[in-house]
Amino acid sequence: MKNRVVITGLGVVAPNGVGLQAFTNAIKSGKSGITFHQNLKDKGFSCCIGGIPEVSEEKIQEYLTPLQLRGFNSTSILYGVMAGIDAWKNAGFTVDENSPLDYDTGLIFGTGTSGIEKFREAIYKIDEQKVRRLGSTSVLQTMASGVTAYLSGILGFGNQVTTNSSACTTGTEALLMGFERIKNGKAKRMLVGSSSDSSLYTWGGFDAMRVMTYKHNESPEKGSRPMSATASGFVPGSGGGALVLESLESALARNATIYAEVLGGNINAGGQRNGGTLTAPNAEAVQKCITNAIADAKISAKEIDVINGHLTATTKDALEIENWTKALGRKGANFPLINSLKSQVGHCLAAAGAIECVASVIQIKEQFVFPNINCEDVHPEIVSLIDKNKIPTKKTDTNITILAKASFGFGDVNACVIFKKYN
Amino acid sequence: MKKEEIIQKLTTIVKPYIQNEEGFKNMSEETDFINDLEINSANLVDIILDVEDEFDIHIDNDSMEKMLSVKATVGIIQDKMNA
Numbered sequence: 173m174k175n176r177v178v179i180t181g182l183g184v185v186a187p188n189g190v191g192l193q194a195f196t197n198a199i200k201s202g203k204s205g206i207t208f209h210q211n212l213k214d215k216g217f218s219c220c221i222g223g224i225p226e227v228s229e230e231k232i233q234e235y236l237t238p239l240q241l242r243g244f245n246s247t248s249i250l251y252g253v254m255a256g257i258d259a260w261k262n263a264g265f266t267v268d269e270n271s272p273l274d275y276d277t278g279l280i281f282g283t284g285t286s287g288i289e290k291f292r293e294a295i296y297k298i299d300e301q302k303v304r305r306l307g308s309t310s311v312l313q314t315m316a317s318g319v320t321a322y323l324s325g326i327l328g329f330g331n332q333v334t335t336n337s338s339a340c341t342t343g344t345e346a347l348l349m350g351f352e353r354i355k356n357g358k359a360k361r362m363l364v365g366s367s368s369d370s371s372l373y374t375w376g377g378f379d380a381m382r383v384m385t386y387k388h389n390e391s392p393e394k395g396s397r398p399m400s401a402t403a404s405g406f407v408p409g410s411g412g413g414a415l416v417l418e419s420l421e422s423a424l425a426r427n428a429t430i431y432a433e434v435l436g437g438n439i440n441a442g443g444q445r446n447g448g449t450l451t452a453p454n455a456e457a458v459q460k461c462i463t464n465a466i467a468d469a470k471i472s473a474k475e476i477d478v479i480n481g482h483l484t485a486t487t488k489d490a491l492e493i494e495n496w497t498k499a500l501g502r503k504g505a506n507f508p509l510i511n512s513l514k515s516q517v518g519h520c521l522a523a524a525g526a527i528e529c530v531a532s533v534i535q536i537k538e539q540f541v542f543p544n545i546n547c548e549d550v551h552p553e554i555v556s557l558i559d560k561n562k563i564p565t566k567k568t569d570t571n572i573t574i575l576a577k578a579s580f581g582f583g584d585v586n587a588c589v590i591f592k593k594y595n
Numbered sequence: 596m597k598k599e600e601i602i603q604k605l606t607t608i609v610k611p612y613i614q615n616e617e618g619f620k621n622m623s624e625e626t627d628f629i630n631d632l633e634i635n636s637a638n639l640v641d642i643i644l645d646v647e648d649e650f651d652i653h654i655d656n657d658s659m660e661k662m663l664s665v666k667a668t669v670g671i672i673q674d675k676m677n678a
Contacts, residue, residue: 239611242641307644308637 177354178594180428181263181416183255183365184530187223187409187517190231190254192262196534198516200567202543204393205517206407212372217379218386221395223409223518224370225251240322243309246287251412251523252319252367253326256281259414260327260363264428271328278331278359280350281320281414282342282366284522287313288373319367331359339581340482341439342366343413343525348437348589350417360422367412368523375408381451383486384408396519397546398483398512399493399554399563406484409518413526415533430594432536435574436469437589438462448584452488455495461586462499462578469590471574473500476508478541478570480532480577483512484519490553492580497557507558508576509568515545525579525587532577536593541568596650596676598624601669608645612638626665639663652676
């Protein structure tokens with residue numbers, strides 16, 4: 173007997189809203205979190221715009237102690253800790269440093285690189301022959317699992333505590349791995365999510381690859397244009413998202429608020445075969461990921477009401493839409509509604525999957541589809557595949573029973589999850 | 596520098612790292628950093644860096660290993676300052 177798995181808590185630190193309520197309001201109104209950053213211009217970036225969550229020093233002190241903040245220089249850990257603590261509290265739990273160890277709850281929280289600014293500090297010190305000046309804080313903030321080390325200690329989790337990393341698929345993959353663990357009876361609750369640094373050192377390599385837009389430095393809010401004919405590359409973002417997954421049995425026993433059910437999903441890779449490369453997806457594998465997710469969830473493709481896509485605003489958006497049409501066997505007016513959060517927050521890289529899963533679950537809970545901004549001019553290749561009115565540009569109140577969310581990443585990796593409204 | 600003055604400065608240095616308020620309140624020459632103040636052993640290296648900055652001295656590896664109590668630390672600081 174496999175456990176049913178539901179979502180009972182959400183936390184988010186996004187460029188257009190920090191905290192669940194602010195983020196919900198932001199996505200409903202189509203608020204852009206993209207701004208111009210002088211430091212990117214000063215360093216000679218082609219793309220000088222990006223999405224950085226607004227977090228005050230005062231806010232930070234609500235989450236980390238003065239001791240934890242000594243020598244602290246890692247936004248990815250900060251966002252992960254904030255989103256994770258928020259999600260845990262949102263699920264109805266308290267945060268107490270003396271709480272008994274909870275062997276029934278685990279943590280899978282991903283990142284791309286951890287504390288890249290802290291890593292830079294360490295490199296400079298070592299090159300100046302001052303290795304001993306690193307103190308005790310360098311390792312904990314630069315190890316990939318830094319975010320889980322901080323969070324699990326704050327919350328006192330005793331089940332599996334680990335960090336995953338699969339490029340822009342990371343957050344969605346974390347969710348699905350946590351889902352499997354609960355489904356198979358290995359844990360009652362899993363806090364899952366991902367985060368990514370706000371740092372030019374994270375973004376620089378993408379700028380060098382010419383995959384970020386350089387055409388909107390004067391109009392940052394117009395820069396992130398998924399599915400648009402005038403899309404010219406992604407806008408970098410950052411932040412963190414977290415979700416509390418819980419067995420239905422445990423959630424009901426606690427009388428917890430249930431946001432949605434995780435019906436199933438799939439994680440696969442394209443092996444950089446059949447057109448797949450280090451940076452481009454193998455279309456066949458993407459389609460297989462989606463069809464396998466649908467099969468895992470025991471639904472049919474025609475039941476999907478809404479898709480939250482990966483859709484980054486690069487030249488690959490039309491291919492993604494084509495993959496969805498083929499995987500679902502639905503096109504034109506028969507295609508589900510589809511949106512991309514990246515139009516509002518940019519591409520939050522390793523954090524993207526988690527922040528977008530949080531946005532997906534909010535849509536199910538509150539029965540609306542958030543607007544795609546900056547795609548009043550839908551790309552002609554996309555219009556040839558699906559009806560333009562399937563890409564809402566205004567908040568749309570609608571009945572959502574099933575929502576499919578997919579994330580794809582460098583290395584030709586894919587993840588697709590199927591969420592269902594909980595009755 | 597007098598012992599009392601060093602202990603006073605040391606009190607300020609260790610304050611952010613202590614996890615036992617009672618032990619900190621009663622901090623004396625006999626205080627042990629880990630047993631009495633419950634300082635995380637990983638933070639001892641941070642305290643040593645702070646001591647180096649405060650007293651403008653360099654603490655070698657051998658001395659570092661001995662800096663587990665107020666008494667030993669004061670002794671090492673005095674040695675280094677007089678060296």
